[in-house]
Amino acid sequence: MNYKYVYGPVASRRLGFSLGIDIIPYKNCSFNCIYCQVGKTTHLDITRRVYVPTADVLEEITHALSKNENIDYITFSGSGEPTLHSELGVMIEGVRAMTSIPIAVLTNSSIIDRADVQNDLRNTAVIAPTLCTTHDDTFRTIHRPHRAIRLSSIIEGLVQFRKSYAGKIWLEVMLIRGINDSDQEMQALKKAIDRIQPDKVHLNTVVRPPLEAHASPVSSDTLEHSRAMIGGKAEIVVPLKKTQAHMAHQNIDRRILDIIQRRPSTIKDIATISGINHIELSKHMARLLEQSKVKIRRHQDQAFYEIDTKEEA
Ligand code: SF4
Numbered sequence: 001m002n003y004k005y006v007y008g009p010v011a012s013r014r015l016g017f018s019l020g021i022d023i024i025p026y027k028n029c030s031f032n033c034i035y036c037q038v039g040k041t042t043h044l045d046i047t048r049r050v051y052v053p054t055a056d057v058l059e060e061i062t063h064a065l066s067k068n069e070n071i072d073y074i075t076f077s078g079s080g081e082p083t084l085h086s087e088l089g090v091m092i093e094g095v096r097a098m099t100s101i102p103i104a105v106l107t108n109s110s111i112i113d114r115a116d117v118q119n120d121l122r123n124t125a126v127i128a129p130t131l132c133t134t135h136d137d138t139f140r141t142i143h144r145p146h147r148a149i150r151l152s153s154i155i156e157g158l159v160q161f162r163k164s165y166a167g168k169i170w171l172e173v174m175l176i177r178g179i180n181d182s183d184q185e186m187q188a189l190k191k192a193i194d195r196i197q198p199d200k201v202h203l204n205t206v207v208r209p210p211l212e213a214h215a216s217p218v219s220s221d222t223l224e225h226s227r228a229m230i231g232g233k234a235e236i237v238v239p240l241k242k243t244q245a246h247m248a249h250q251n252i253d254r255r256i257l258d259i260i261q262r263r264p265s266t267i268k269d270i271a272t273i274s275g276i277n278h279i280e281l282s283k284h285m286a287r288l289l290e291q292s293k294v295k296i297r298r299h300q301d302q303a304f305y306e307i308d309t310k311e312e313a
């Protein structure tokens with residue numbers, strides 16, 4: 001079965017081996033973040049609608065679960081903002097009816113203040129909402145959101161949802177050099193975090209090629225300093241080292257392309273996610289380069305593989 005909506009399992013820094021569910025077509029989003037690794041938002045929208053057929057998504061998940069063992073989470077994320085799908089709650093209930101594997105939703109938090117969105121998220125094990133700043137100008141600089149989105153509504157929505165949500169909230173803070181990494185930013189963010197009461201705060205930075213060149217990563221010293229300022233719940237998310245051969249008997253080239261289509265990846269990332277050993281993988285990558293199916297982009301002294309769009313056009 002060729003999947004349109006399911007990908008992975010991928011080795012996620014936060015969720016272990018995660019079966020990804022992508023329910024928003026490329027590239028619909030309520031934000032157009034400067035650090036986005038997926039690409040420029042072409043449809044900036046906050047309308048909740050049935051972007052892709054729910055029955056088809058559930059059928060793919062059923063099939064993928066029959067083929068993959070040792071999945072740690074089923075994660076709604078992918079090419080855009082998953083809460084924009086108006087049947088997200090129906091999908092979550094459908095997954096809960098087929099498996100006890102915990103469900104996670106990665107969200108940019110943009111419409112978390114809406115009652116229908118909160119209702120849809122209620123029966124998940126984890127939500128990982130983004131909150132990078134409490135300052136409106138910084139918020140607009142980083143996320144370039146749809147004009148109807150208000151940062152104050154996002155923060156109040158998170159505070160309100162925490163009061164009734166039984167799952168875990170892992171707040172993600174993406175730190176960008178010179179934009180939201182000052183002490184003043186961290187002090188204000190800590191106040192908001194104290195109100196939201198997440199279970200964890202994950203500090204992240206720009207480790208993959210960003211949409212905009214000026215979205216630069218902060219140093220490890222800044223990450224440490226920010227962690228100390230935010231306090232006990234904060235942790236720096238580090239690359240996952242675990243490796244598992246999930247795909248040994250599958251069409252390897254096809255799966256490699258599937259991985260890097262979702263996001264540009266280093267050879268180490270691809271090896272970790274795919275479970276293919278580095279020597280074998282190097283041969284596949286050399287052939288894919290030769291065939292112009294992939295290309296290399298350099299960022300922060302690392303080589304990232306991505307789909308060669310010249311070849312696709
Ligand atoms: S980083 Fe996430 S929220 Fe931001 S534009 Fe990309 S997909 Fe949307």
